[in-house]
Amino acid sequence: MSVEVQYNFIAGQLLANDSGETFDVVNPATGQLAYRVQVADEKIQQAAIESAKKGFAIWSAMSATERSRILLNAVALLRSRNDELAAIEVRDTGKPWQEASVVDVVTGADAIEFFAHIAPGLEGAQQQVGGDFYYTRREPLGICAGIGAWNYPLQIACWKAAPALASGNVMIFKPSEETPLGALKLAQLLSEAGLPDGVFNVVMGDGKVGAWLTGHPDIAKVSFTGEVGTGKKVMAAAASSLKDVTMELGGKSPLIVFDDADIDNAVSGAMLGNFYTQGEVCTNGTRVFVHESVYQDFIEKLLARTQANIVVGDPMAPETNFGALISKDHQQKVLDYIQQGIDDGATLLTGGTALTPENAPNGYFVAPTIFTDCTDEMRICKEEIFGPVMSVLTFKDEAEVIARANNTAMGLAAGVFTQDISRAHRVIHQLQAGICWINAYGASPAEMPVGGYKLSGIGRENGSETLKHYTQVKAVYVGLQPLESPF
Numbered sequence: 001m002s003v004e005v006q007y008n009f010i011a012g013q014l015l016a017n018d019s020g021e022t023f024d025v026v027n028p029a030t031g032q033l034a035y036r037v038q039v040a041d042e043k044i045q046q047a048a049i050e051s052a053k054k055g056f057a058i059w060s061a062m063s064a065t066e067r068s069r070i071l072l073n074a075v076a077l078l079r080s081r082n083d084e085l086a087a088i089e090v091r092d093t094g095k096p097w098q099e100a101s102v103v104d105v106v107t108g109a110d111a112i113e114f115f116a117h118i119a120p121g122l123e124g125a126q127q128q129v130g131g132d133f134y135y136t137r138r139e140p141l142g143i144c145a146g147i148g149a150w151n152y153p154l155q156i157a158c159w160k161a162a163p164a165l166a167s168g169n170v171m172i173f174k175p176s177e178e179t180p181l182g183a184l185k186l187a188q189l190l191s192e193a194g195l196p197d198g199v200f201n202v203v204m205g206d207g208k209v210g211a212w213l214t215g216h217p218d219i220a221k222v223s224f225t226g227e228v229g230t231g232k233k234v235m236a237a238a239a240s241s242l243k244d245v246t247m248e249l250g251g252k253s254p255l256i257v258f259d260d261a262d263i264d265n266a267v268s269g270a271m272l273g274n275f276y277t278q279g280e281v282c283t284n285g286t287r288v289f290v291h292e293s294v295y296q297d298f299i300e301k302l303l304a305r306t307q308a309n310i311v312v313g314d315p316m317a318p319e320t321n322f323g324a325l326i327s328k329d330h331q332q333k334v335l336d337y338i339q340q341g342i343d344d345g346a347t348l349l350t351g352g353t354a355l356t357p358e359n360a361p362n363g364y365f366v367a368p369t370i371f372t373d374c375t376d377e378m379r380i381c382k383e384e385i386f387g388p389v390m391s392v393l394t395f396k397d398e399a400e401v402i403a404r405a406n407n408t409a410m411g412l413a414a415g416v417f418t419q420d421i422s423r424a425h426r427v428i429h430q431l432q433a434g435i436c437w438i439n440a441y442g443a444s445p446a447e448m449p450v451g452g453y454k455l456s457g458i459g460r461e462n463g464s465e466t467l468k469h470y471t472q473v474k475a476v477y478v479g480l481q482p483l484e485s486p487f
């Protein structure tokens, strides 16, 4: 059987490499080869830079409203092709159709729509200084690189492209080598919407292609989504040419359930924050701190709902709400962490094993897993697992739980469940995290800025805040009087 081959997307078209080098993409729910992708070799890399330079000359000279019209065309195309694109995301990531069909493409389109609407409103300032005055212009940075992770491939590409393009930059995007097709489809769709050639290019490959992007002197900014360790390498490489960076990295986020919480809601939050996208979400609240007085009630409800309501299987089956992990290696990594939890003395309440559902027997599934009797020092409570593994801990008082929640080098997200409005805000204001939820978990609308504290990131995505990270201020002083000069 012939295998489909995918190409790089440069200057508005698919471009074949010279080297003939390819990599394989596997469907995680079947273990089968899905397609092959040509690696961006030297020819592709040079072509990407050249086309981005030409694209920038055209795109940055257009008015923000002209750019906005094209981006809004793309939004309409994204929405009209939702199901086709969502099916690609399911095949590439292993996540359930139930999610991809209502979240992944929709939230990608939302971000482009949001920035297309607000970017034309970007204004400079003007101020009188003595008899003269100055004004400021917000100008685009130039060529931006986007480097994506594999858990929300199309959404990540949209979230990076949206603020960059809306404010007049161009982008060379490298999707994760595990899930490259969504970004390629986005590039083709943007072209169809009227985007000038070279404004959004896609280069394919692994960390080597990523490292080429981050070190390239003609690239002004890198927006990276991935692991903390990779983020450090990206930032070090970006320093060689003093590039601006946005870093969306990993987390080990706390979710705190106080004694007055609505327990059914808190259980919903804990399950969403650990089992959505089979646990492969950066903001997951994997350290669930439960007040000791409601612990028994919480655990009984959590266990009952985990065992009764999670449907594992073929991600395209409409009833499936829990899919396959991204790869065999990642499945093994998650299983190793589970073994570590057992070895360190945590109690395995449920799950803990690989699964072979009848309708997807060769996929990389791991059962939704809950540990109790956890302590803060256990590795499962300190390191990002990026799989469906929840650690439940108990606490006695507010000050204690705040200190323990903050006792991590990461600071991506946090959640608090309580009916006491004063406590909710008092506690959230003390948590060291960039994305916080009160009586909710995981929602991330385009209007809301997201990003991490501490090792979890730098800069923000979404929200009007983000436009500042894709523009630079030029100050222009205008003399209205004869120049005074000692010379």
Ligand SMILES: NC(=O)c1ccc[n+]([C@@H]2O[C@H](COP(=O)([O-])OP(=O)(O)OC[C@H]3O[C@@H](n4cnc5c(N)ncnc54)[C@H](O)[C@@H]3O)[C@@H](O)[C@H]2O)c1
Pocket (backbone or CB within 6 Å): 147, 148, 149, 150, 151, 152, 174, 175, 176, 177, 205, 206, 207, 208, 209, 210, 211, 214, 225, 226, 227, 228, 230, 231, 233, 234, 247, 248, 249, 250, 251, 281, 282, 283, 384, 386, 412, 452, 457
């Ligand atoms: N904060 C967020 O918004 C967010 C969102 C999604 C995922 N994540 C994080 O992403 C991680 C999972 O994704 P992953 O396994 O794809 O991460 P990863 O760090 O392994 O890879 C991310 C990307 O970096 C590229 N890359 C690898 N080495 C590179 C290098 N030296 N230079 C430049 N690029 C390089 C990869 O090819 C890939 O495209 C988790 O830690 C998760 O928390 C964060």
Ligand SMILES: C[N+](C)(C)CC=O
Pocket (backbone or CB within 6 Å): 151, 152, 280, 281, 282, 283, 444
């Ligand atoms: C941005 N978000 C939370 C949907 C994906 C993080 O993994």
